[in-house]
Amino acid sequence: MMQFEGTDAFMTSANWFDTQTILDGIRRWVEIETPTDTPEQVNRLMSLVAEQHRDLPVTLERVAGIDGCGDHLIARSTWGQDQPGILVLSHLDTVHPMGFIERLPFKVEGDSAFGPGIYDMKGGAYIAHHALRALCADGNRSPLGITHVFTSDEEIGSPTSRALIEKEGRKAKYVLVTEPAREGGKIVTGRKGVGRFRVFIKGVPAHAGTRPQDGRSAVRELANVILALEGMNDLNRGVTVNVGVARGGTRPNVTPEEAYAEVDLRVPSFADAEEFVGKILGLTSKTEGVTVTVTGELNRPPYEKSNAGASLYEHAKALATEIGFELIDTHTGGGSDGNFTAAHTATLDGLGVDGKGAHTHYEQLYVSSLAPRARLLHRLYQTLR
Structure with missing residues (x-):
């Protein structure tokens, strides 16, 4: 007491x-x-x-x-x-x-x-x-x-x-x-609790002009991932998801083989933490031949x-x-x-x-x-x- x-x-x-x-x-x-x-x-x-x-x-x-x-x-x-x-x-x-x-x-x-x-x-x-x-x-x-x-x-x-x-x-x-x-x-x-995550995307490179059909763009898949992450924002609940770093590709005439992002999550409660950490870690690719790997965790509990x-x-x-x-x-x-x-x-x-x-x-x-x-x-x- x-x-x-x-x-x-x-x-x-x-x-x-x-x-x-x-x-x-x-x-x-x-x-x-x-x-x-x-x-x-x-x-x-x-x-x-x-x-x-x-x-x-x-x-x-x-x-x-x-x-x-x-x-x-x-x-x-x-x-x-x-x-x-x-x-x-x-x-x-x-x-x-x-x-x-x-x-x-x-x-x-x-x-x-x-x-x-x-x-x-x-x-x-x-x-x-x-x-x-x-x-x-x-x-x-x-x-x-x-x-x-x-x-x-x-x-x-x-x-x-x-x-x-x-x-x-x-x-x-x-x-x-x-x-x-x-x-x-x-x-x-x-x-709020704080989570930090890294997203690694692996595609298939190709010549963007002569063989575009052979490529699978990691950057395009990153765009899908970013939209999914940004869609998780719920200001009424106090949940914020921010893609603070995004990069990928090597040259404009090469279908990008790799892309990468860093993500910040803020949640007001342990219940929200469990829900949104699961959603972020569960992200998958929407493109055949492209892989999405997410690592990270809640590094400060609510x-x-x-x-x-x-x-x-x-x-x-x-x-x-x-x-x-x-x-x-x-x-x-x-x-x-x-x-x-x-x-x-x-x-x-x-x-x-x-x-x-x-x-x-x-x-x-x-x-x-x-x-x-x-x-x-x-x-x-x-x-x-």
């Missing part, structure tokens, strides 16, 4: 939530560029983050990166590890390539601070760390132990961290995900709003009211590492900073969101039991 400490407990000095101090900390993380495919850069930031935990009552575990990805870092409070506690999930990798910081340098203009990955999600990762630091500084200990996992591969689907996240998630009582807030500061209590997740949200909402802002929840089509934990552990996502422009050349956080959102994480640490 969920228990929450009263909202008037464990108040901490406001000095810990000085906006400029928090922003200075975020800047250090942002100015170390961390594209997922540049593990040495991700590891450079992981080393800084580890160093910034050295004076805290935590134990550190660094998991060596594999398959071209960087390391993962686990910081565990020295208390409360003998029972299910709070798991905080953050990723330090970004989508922006190396050198992008020259195009999008850290800068502050009005209420916006800019930089690669500042909104998605270095700002959120940092305020969670800052909230832990504030918790440790006041001499108190949270009722539950805290484990903060920093991963290196979320932006490519978490292939090397998923097992770690699922393992830690099953051990936890609550999961807090520091992905950015949505649409003006909304918290996330549901996300994150459906559970009773436990709803209770956790209501508690966070009350804390936000105490701090001085309204917390509204939403459901989003984008996936996160919260998708891996929500089915079995109370999960609250979108706890990071507010802002806009994730993955763009104008990515930014709103400076005014830093102190309130850091305070919210701090109060969650203090009151979850």
